[in-house]
Amino acid sequence: MKPHNPNRVPTDVYLSFVSSLFGNRMTLVAGVIVHVVAFLAVALKTSSPFYVALSVGFLAVFAGRMVTFRMFDKVDKRTLSREQIEHWETVYVIGAASTAAILGIGSGYAIFILQDPFAELACIAVTMASMVSVVGRNYGSQKAIDLQTLACCLPMIICSLMALDFYRAILSAFLIPFGLTTRAMANGVREFLYENVIARRQISMIADRFDTALNNMPHGLVMVDPENRIQVINRKACDLLKIGDPERLKERDLGAVLRYGARYSFMDSTQPELILRQMTHVAEGKLSRTLIHFPEDLSLEFSASRRADGGAVLIFEDVSSRVKAEQKILHMVRFDALTGLPNREYFSHLVQDYLTKYQKKRGPVAFMVLDIDEFKHVNDMRGHITGDRLLCAIASRIAKQAGKAIVGRLMGDQFILFFPHAKDMAALDAEIHRFHESIQGNYDADDVTFLVSLSAGFAILESDAFAMEEWSIKADLALFESKSKQRGGIAGFEREMDGRYIEQQKLKADLREAIGNQGLSVAYQPMFKADGTRIECAEALARWVHPEKGAIPPDVFIRIAEEMGIISEITRFILMKACKDCMSWPDHIAVSVNLSARDLRDADILAVVSEALEASRLEPARLHLEITESCLIDEPAAVRAILAELRARGITIAIDDFGTGFSSLSYLDTLPLDIVKIDRSFLRNIVEDGRRLKLLRGTVNLARELGLKIVTEGVETTEQLALLNKYRATDLVQGYVFSPAVPAQNIAILSQSLSRRTAPRRRPKVA
Structure with a gap:
């Protein structure tokens, strides 16, 4: 990197070169003394006043140079522009070239005019000595080197040639390579120093950048030598471990520093050794990284690598936020969010x-x-x-x-x-x-x-x-x-429960098989007019006769079907069978089918009902659908919408087991109902308990005020029937007092029997 042109040299480097010209002034003092003494000696030897004049010239130039040196000292170097620096270089070069010119003129005068051996020796010796010093003092300015070399050598060369002495001419010619060598040496020194200044500045810049990066990185960094002494430590490491200022920790033993931190900061006494041990394990490749938890909810993750010289580099970062987030996620995964x-x-x-x-x-x-x-x-x-x-x-x-x-x-x-x-x-x-x-x-x-x-x-x-x-x-x-x-x-x-559980699981499998193989049957319990003269409707009831266990009660297998989620398949089977059987009965008899809560969870039941009516060609008015309160618990609004759609198609809607729930009365007004079926629990002790009779009558009157038809379930005795008829507390009666559940063909037979029983007898003709 050669600064041939000062304009290519950075301004701060150029200033340092020019400043070097104005330094080391004692050499100038020594030089002017030697110059004056030598020239006065020549004047004394040769009685030449010319050398006295040259001595005075030395002193005058020296004085002028000292004045300019003092002026340069007073200048604020930080404010100098490149042009001003160049001006000061020129001022210096003029003074240096003037001194060199006096030396060259004195030497040339001695060679050409005086031709005195002592004068020539003294003048040339002083001049050559000064030429040697030019390299050490004026390397900072190529112009100073060139002008001083030229001012010293040119007069001697000219005067040697003018003396017309062959040997002097040969010796004077040697001054040319001497001058060039001097110039090259000065340029070499200047270039070497320039390269070193640039390199030093780059190193300083890199060091500053490294220091800035080191102290602004989010990780803590500690570099130790083979004896575990700290060579480099950044501020983040000191802040995370709370172990003081980085400058005071260099060349300190890392273990001692950590133990100091445990004694005077937040670490406990076991953690310094843990850090050192884990650092060794990580550096040896036994661990890729390690996480250490400190007090005050601080978590640091460490990694280390072994250096070629046997030392190690320890890097760690604060992962407290990540650890807390992971703990929160882990807590969410492991623990119930509500409780x-x-x-x-x-x-x-x-x-x-x-x-x-x-x-x-x-x-x-x-x-x-x-x-x-x-x-x-x-x-x-x-x-x-x-x-x-x-x-x-x-x-x-x-x-x-x-x-x-x-x-x-x-x-x-x-x-x-x-x-x-x-x-x-x-x-x-x-x-x-x-x-x-x-x-x-x-x-x-x-x-x-x-x-x-x-x-x-x-x-x-x-x-x-x-x-x-x-x-x-x-x-x-x-x-x-x-x-x-x-x-x-x-x-x-108890062990018996295991057997019951296994039995129940087998029963579930058998029920699924029975549904798939059409193994269920349907019985019908008729609903009679209150006086027992006519069948108005018949409720379809599912029946299951197990091949090994015999008849399974409906409340047992219906509950199992609901648990298994296959109750809708039973509903579909009963609907199809009931509508088909109803077509074989007299036209005034309807059929009633129970819907479960699962049936009413979506609108699929609408398609099932439509399919059953179309397949059997049964009029919608002859189909009654019964629901219970449990159907309304999950999604009452959706259930109401489905029931309203069914009723709009002409299907009769009844609420079953009325009176068993805590909110039954509210349903009479909010649901699209046609029939209320009074639960059998209302009739319990109705003959003996007058309060229960009043409760029944009040419920019936309320339903009738709302325009609803009344069906009373579970009428078992003639006494219960008599009370119901006495107080007109029902429209239809369903119970063993008239008939249990019977096969489909018996409904028509029962109806025909009632028709013959109630038909008016013909009187015999009187002849």
Whole structure:
């Protein structure tokens, strides 16, 4: 990199070169003394006043140069422009060239005029000595080198030639390569220094950039030598570890620094050694990186690499936010969002962890399932927000009363618990019953107090026999057993339940097969006019005769079908069969079919009903569809829309089992109904209990005020029938007092029998 042209040299470097010309002034003092003494000696030897004049010239030039040096010292170098720097260079060159010219003229005068050996030797020796010093002092200016060399050598060369001495001419010719060599040496020095200045500036720039990057990087960085002494450490590392200023830590032992941090900052005493050990493991490739948790919710992730000289580079970053986010995500994955309890999967993980930890410990453990009784009514009556708050209150009490038991939320309104090792089964059984009793009672949610009962099923077993899925099923069987007996009950698993469960599973499979193979049948219970003179309608009832178990009660297989989600297939079968059978009856007899809650969950039932009517060609008016309150719980608005569409097609809509629910009266006004079927529970003790009769009559009167037809179910005795007729409390009667359910062909036979019985007898003619 050669700065041949000063304009190509950066201004700051150019200034440093020019400033070097005005430095080291003692050499000038020594030089002027030598010059004056030598020239005065020549004057004394040769009695030439010319050298006295030259000596005075030396002193005058020296004085002028000293004045310019002082002026340059006073200039603010930071404000100098390139032109001003060049001006000062010119000022210096003029002074230096003037001194060189005096030397050259003195030497030439001695060669050509005086021709005195001493004068020639003295003048030429001083001049050549000055030429040598030109390189060391004036390398910063190529113009100074060139002019001084020319001013010194040119007079001597000219005067040697003018002396017409062959040998002097040869010697003077040697001054040319001498001058060129001097010039080249000065340029070489200047170029070397220029390259070093540029390199130093680049190194300084790189160092500044490295330092800026090092101290602004988001990672902490520590570089240590083979003896574990800190060579480089950035500010981020000091801030993260809280170990002081980076400058004070260099050449300190990293372990000592970390131990100091543990003593005076937030680290505990074990963490310095942990960091050093983990750094060694990472550097050796045993770990790719390691995460260390510190107090104050700080988490640092470390990585390290071994250097070629045996040292290491340790890099770490603050990953607290990432760790917190991962912990939050992990919590969301593991815990129920509403109650904060472990979900089923994490509950299983906690149980397995416990069993693994205490696998050598012997003793009974228990698995328990809890179910909140009739929790759905809370959501229906108070809304889901209140229901959720009540659920949280229940979960909180369960967790509080559970003690050492592991608690989880199974789903919806069900919870699961795992009771750890107990002394014996009797003690564990007592603990479970105590816990179950403690969670019953009143709960507050949204300023409302709810009386809550929870049904429970549990299974106790030895810990080495525990299998989550198997014993979850056993606890479910016990829960089913407790719910079938009473609300808020508790039952432990017994081996007989396993047999019943297996039997039920087989029954489900047989029912599915029966539905697929048309193995069900339909019986019809007729609805008579109140006086028993006519059949108006017949209710279609599903029947199933099992090939091995015989007749299965409808309430059993219908419930199973609902659990299996195949009740709609039974409904479709009954609809098709009922409409077809109805066509074989007298025209005034209709057929009634029950719809389940699942049937009314979507509009598919509309297509099924239309298909049944079209296939049988039955008039819509002869088809009655019965619904219960349970059909309206999930989506009442959607159910109303479906019923309205069916009624608009001419189909009669009836509400079945009226009076068994807590909100039945509201349905009379909001639903598109034609018939109200009074539940058999209204007739219980109606003959003996006058209040029940009044309740029945009031309900009937309300329905009639709304223009609804009344059907009374479960009329068993003539006394009940007599009371109903006495108070005109029904329009149609359905019950054993007239007829049980019969096959389809019997409906027509019964109707014909009633017609013959009520037909007027012909009187014999009188002759």
